[in-house]
Amino acid sequence: MNNKFVWTKKDLLGLEYLSAAEIKFILYTAGSFKEVTTRQIKKVPALRGKTVVNLFYEPSTRTRASFELAAKRLSADVLNIAVESSSVKKGETLIDTGRNIEALKIDIIVVRHNCSGAPNILARSVSSSVVNAGDGWHEHPTQALLDMFTLQEKLGKIEGLRVSIIGDIAHSRVARSNIWGLTKLGAKVTVCAPGILIPEGIEKMGVKATTDLNEALEGADAINVLRMQFERDTAVAFPSKLEYLKNYGITTERLEKCKKNIVIMHPGPINRGVEMSSEVADGKNSVILEQVTNGIAVRMAVLYLVSAAKEIRR
Amino acid sequence: MVVREKSKVMDKEGIDKALERISHEIVERFEVADDIAVIGIKNRGSYLAERLVLKIERLIDKKLLVGALDITLYRDDLTQVAAQPVVHATEIDFTIEGKKIILVDDVLFTGRTIRCALDALIDFGRPKRIQLAVLVDRGHRELPIKADYVGKNVPTSASELVEVRLTEADGKDEVVLCEKIP
Numbered sequence: 045m046n047n048k049f050v051w052t053k054k055d056l057l058g059l060e061y062l063s064a065a066e067i068k069f070i071l072y073t074a075g076s077f078k079e080v081t082t083r084q085i086k087k088v089p090a091l092r093g094k095t096v097v098n099l100f101y102e103p104s105t106r107t108r109a110s111f112e113l114a115a116k117r118l119s120a121d122v123l124n125i126a127v128e129s130s131s132v133k134k135g136e137t138l139i140d141t142g143r144n145i146e147a148l149k150i151d152i153i154v155v156r157h158n159c160s161g162a163p164n165i166l167a168r169s170v171s172s173s174v175v176n177a178g179d180g181w182h183e184h185p186t187q188a189l190l191d192m193f194t195l196q197e198k199l200g201k202i203e204g205l206r207v208s209i210i211g212d213i214a215h216s217r218v219a220r221s222n223i224w225g226l227t228k229l230g231a232k233v234t235v236c237a238p239g240i241l242i243p244e245g246i247e248k249m250g251v252k253a254t255t256d257l258n259e260a261l262e263g264a265d266a267i268n269v270l271r272m273q274f275e276r277d278t279a280v281a282f283p284s285k286l287e288y289l290k291n292y293g294i295t296t297e298r299l300e301k302c303k304k305n306i307v308i309m310h311p312g313p314i315n316r317g318v319e320m321s322s323e324v325a326d327g328k329n330s331v332i333l334e335q336v337t338n339g340i341a342v343r344m345a346v347l348y349l350v351s352a353a354k355e356i357r358r
Numbered sequence: 359m360v361v362r363e364k365s366k367v368m369d370k371e372g373i374d375k376a377l378e379r380i381s382h383e384i385v386e387r388f389e390v391a392d393d394i395a396v397i398g399i400k401n402r403g404s405y406l407a408e409r410l411v412l413k414i415e416r417l418i419d420k421k422l423l424v425g426a427l428d429i430t431l432y433r434d435d436l437t438q439v440a441a442q443p444v445v446h447a448t449e450i451d452f453t454i455e456g457k458k459i460i461l462v463d464d465v466l467f468t469g470r471t472i473r474c475a476l477d478a479l480i481d482f483g484r485p486k487r488i489q490l491a492v493l494v495d496r497g498h499r500e501l502p503i504k505a506d507y508v509g510k511n512v513p514t515s516a517s518e519l520v521e522v523r524l525t526e527a528d529g530k531d532e533v534v535l536c537e538k539i540p
Contacts, residue, residue: 047443075447083481083482118431348431348445
């Protein structure tokens with residue numbers, strides 16, 4: 045990696061706003077942090093004296109825990125604010141919450157919000173760094189970065205890979221961030237879902253869309269299987285779990301027709317027996333748990349980079 | 359800031375001779391080579407460490423452990439440097455517990471890099487002993503740190519820079535004294 049590359053962005057709001065070089069730089073830096081996570085003492089002093097707040101307007105266990113661990117392994121102090129117990133319930137606006145957090149001298153705000161674009165608004169209103177941990181149907185950049193990191197680790201590169209994203213594309217920020225990131229790094233992306241779950245005009249993002257699972261699986265180097273959110277938006281458009289499994293569920297039989305070393309990813313939590321069978325989820329092609337491990341390294345890299353960029357601006 | 363080259367302090371042969379001498383000194387001071395590990399500070403220190411290990415192995419006819427340490431995350435000036443340095447991976451694929459470590463760097467200056475390296479190393483375990491080998495000691499220490507093996511002492515002024523160039527990174531071997539012109 046070029047030693048002269050300088051990261052200058054104080055926020056990570058989405059992969060849409062990053063160049064291919066910036067994405068590659070995050071992935072390279074994450075590789076260095078991965079080594080830290082394999083040590084006996086998994087802690088480095090890079091963010092000592094900094095404070096990171098996890099501001100979550102939506103319930104989340106794994107992303108929040110992953111960010112918290114990443115911050116702690118960088119020696120930062122971490123504050124968790126869950127909205128159910130905050131003054132947002134009393135009517136405080138996002139910007140006011142942000143300014144109050146800033147007044148507490150917080151360095152980095154990790155925010156998850158059910159409204160698309162909320163992190164962008166927050167980033168404009170505060171001088172603290174803002175990291176998007178998922179906003180509405182918009183982006184989930186660190187998830188896509190960890191997917192790409194895992195892919196690169198498994199297959200050695202991203203450029204030229206054929207990656208299919210299967211599931212509720214319409215309501216998925218994971219899909220959107222993956223599409224931005226993968227296409228910028230030169231992968232050929234196909235999205236696959238029942239027609240009603242594919243947004244119109246998705247081809248403009250540089251991907252191929254299909255309703256035929258066999259077409260999405262054939263020749264694919266990797267598939268990213270999204271979680272079907274039957275408890276949320278998905279059910280409105282596509283109510284039948286069984287119908288989904290029958291036509292779009294990844295099963296051992298379907299896998300037999302795929303490339304032998306196809307990489308199977310899933311952002312979790314898995315609905316076993318809905319988007320994929322247990323045999324596939326636990327099988328040799330699945331990298332689902334490695335994604336979880338890599339998530340910490342990727343988030344360490346992101347926190348480290350945005351924090352340093354803020355110092356340069358000062 | 360412009361940097362002007364003033365004089366060549368060491369050439370290819372000089373660097374090689376200095377490393378040769380250091381390797382002899384190391385062999386003289388350590389009776390048992392079994393538990394020696396040589397760890398270079400990235401980037402140029404790790405190239406020097408690899409060269410040093412080859413020389414020592416030739417003298418004692420035994421394989422040594424060699425590693426590379428990236429100290430970026432341990433720096434105390436992360437908030438002050440103009441552009442934050444690129445984080446590279448540390449490569450130490452053995453346990454340093456109970457080992458005699460020879461830490462290698464290109465230039466010893468304020469001692470702050472070595473302070474970072476000591477902190478970083480100790481996060482990997484408790485070595486029996488850590489010694490320091492540097493190609494150039496240019497003085498101006500800001501911390502109580504001293505090298506055990508020095509290739510060459512080069513008296514400098516604060517406005518000068520010592521640039522170590524190695525074939526692995528820069529295409530040629532030389533040590534040059536430079537001057538900062540504001």
